Amino acid sequence: MWKEIESRAVKCGEYIVKTGCxxxxxxxxxGTSKSTVHKDVTERLQGIDFELYLRVKEVLEKNLSERHLRxxxxxxxxxxxKHLSHLGR
Numbered sequence: 001m002w003k004e005i006e007s008r009a010v011k012c013g014e015y016i017v018k019t020g021c022x023x024x025x026x027x028x029x030x031g032t033s034k035s036t037v038h039k040d041v042t043e044r045l046q047g048i049d050f051e052l053y054l055r056v057k058e059v060l061e062k063n064l065s066e067r068h069l070r071x072x073x074x075x076x077x078x079x080x081x082k083h084l085s086h087l088g089r
Contacts, residue, residue, distance in 0.1 A: 005040075
C-alpha cells in the first residue's frame with residue numbers, strides 16, 4: 001500500500017478519535033471524500049494500526065447509535081422556523 005494512503009488513513013483515524021466526529025465531518029476537515037474516509041478507517045486502518053482501528057470503530061459505533069437523535073434535532077430546528085413564520089411572527 002502506498003505510504004500516502006497509509007498516512008491518510010492514520011490521519012483520519014486519529015482525527016476521528018480525537019474529536020469524536022462523524023465520517024462526513026472528518027472528510028470535510030481533511031479535504032477528502034466521505035467514501036475515502038470510510039474506506040480508510042474501516043478497511044485500510046485495520047491492517048496498518050489495529051489498536052487505532054479499534055478506537056475508531058468505537059467512535060463510529062457510538063455515532064451510529066446517536067444518528068437518529070442528530071437527525072431528529074435537525075428536523076425539529078428546520079420546522080421550528082417554519083411554524084413561527086406561518087403564525088405571522
